[in-house]
Amino acid sequence: MSATEGLTIAVPRGALLAGALDRLDRLGLDTAEVRANDRKLLFADQGIVTMRPSDVPTYVEAGAADLGVTGKDVLMEQAERAVYEVLDLGFGACRMVLATRAGPDPVAEALRRLGTARIATKYPRIAAAFFQRTGRQAEIVEVTGSVELAPLTGLVEGIVDLTATGTTLRENDLVIREEIAACTARLIANPVAHKLRAAAIDDVIGRLRAG
């Protein structure tokens, strides 16, 4: 039995990895092997599985992991996933923003003269919901690579993307026009595990909240 009483935790590789492992260290899990090995995916002794952040809700919803750490941006984009969002872990803070090229706002200009704006994003559902909520029409263009390129080439007037420091936006001559949401890392739980492993999960939540 590990420090988390045999719970399986899905941990995101990438920007949130270090913060997530720091929290798991405080629970008493030995994460040295996870830090040292970036090819291995399953660490059975520690009850840790690693994956892309956007896959974490998939594993937790299906019960392949009891708990998971992922960004609020992922949870917003996959809003239909049946998982419990149980704790704001506080790290990995960033903002979901609408950005355009500097100078006169091309999105406002397009909306005024053409009635609709083209928006590139890796988060099509967040972007669509944002424009619907604010009563504006937008054509959402889904891209998977560097979103910053899209407005520079004239593909779109604006982008919806996640930014932590704004450096990448600035370097590409883009400015933030509107903030859509503030995002941090969240702890999520499988609904069945949340009932059947209530004591173990509440213990993890309590210790993470305290420290």
Added chain:
Amino acid sequence: MVPSIPSGTRDVLPDEMRELRAIGERLRAVYADAGYGEVYTPALEYEDTLARGGSPGVPAYRLFDEHGAVLVLRSDMTVPIARVAATRYATAEPPLRFCYAAHAYRGVRPQRGQAREFLQSGVELIGAPAPDGTVEALSLLCAGLDAAGLREYRVGLGDAALYPGLLDALGVTGSGRVQVLHELATRDFVGLERHVGALGLEAGAAELLVRVPQSRGGPEALEARGGAGPADAALAEAVAGLRAVHERLPAGVAERVILDLGLARNLGYYTGAVFEVYDPRLGVPIGGGGRYDDLLGRFGRPLPAVGFALTVERLHIALTAQEAAPS
């Protein structure tokens, strides 16, 4: 091109069909022994009928008949059976006991154990108020699962009226109430805490609204810690109701039960006790049910009622996983 079938539906071939039949047969035998008579209702109902009953969700499949009336495929069996009980048994002496094995249809995102056409096996007990009716339904639920051969299942038991009652008592209305209930329905406790914080309640009341949905476990989950002034009575009432059910359950059933003050089934018609079946080998509930004391009244014969439905395909997946696991 290979002819395909609609998204979210599937073909069942002989090996699986044989096992599904066997499970359904065991459940039906348990219901029949307990005096439940099997009924079948049309897969198609008038949209108005299901809307009157508060059937869950937007109908997945909607069509018109030759007169232009809107028909929908039923999204569960509870509302059709309430209609049957109120219309075909308008003068019959309650309680009425019905069971069924029938397909229902919902516009879900298809994944394992979640199809748009799925087989439900369940019962409706009409005219039996809480707590005894609830005890009978829970006991039958466990008897059915035992007969099907599922070994490690648990049943979550909560109260659908609890949280709205707390909000009523605390005078939470309007958009604040809508937001709080939305966070609860989407299982977002982080958002719940934020929205409750924005309501401007006293600290004790706010703490209660955040804590109650996360209170689950053995009888200790019912330790009614008040401290929220006007909401204390609403909490005490729900807790007393759950305790009354829990105390009356036979030992074999009681040990399966997880008391869960946060259990909220997203179906419109539940009024009191609600339950859900979990198995450690499946990440989604196998079935559930609860009290719907107002539903029959909407069809003209007010009677308290309770029922449950098991999704046979999910039960089959859990049994298969149990078989594969080292015992």
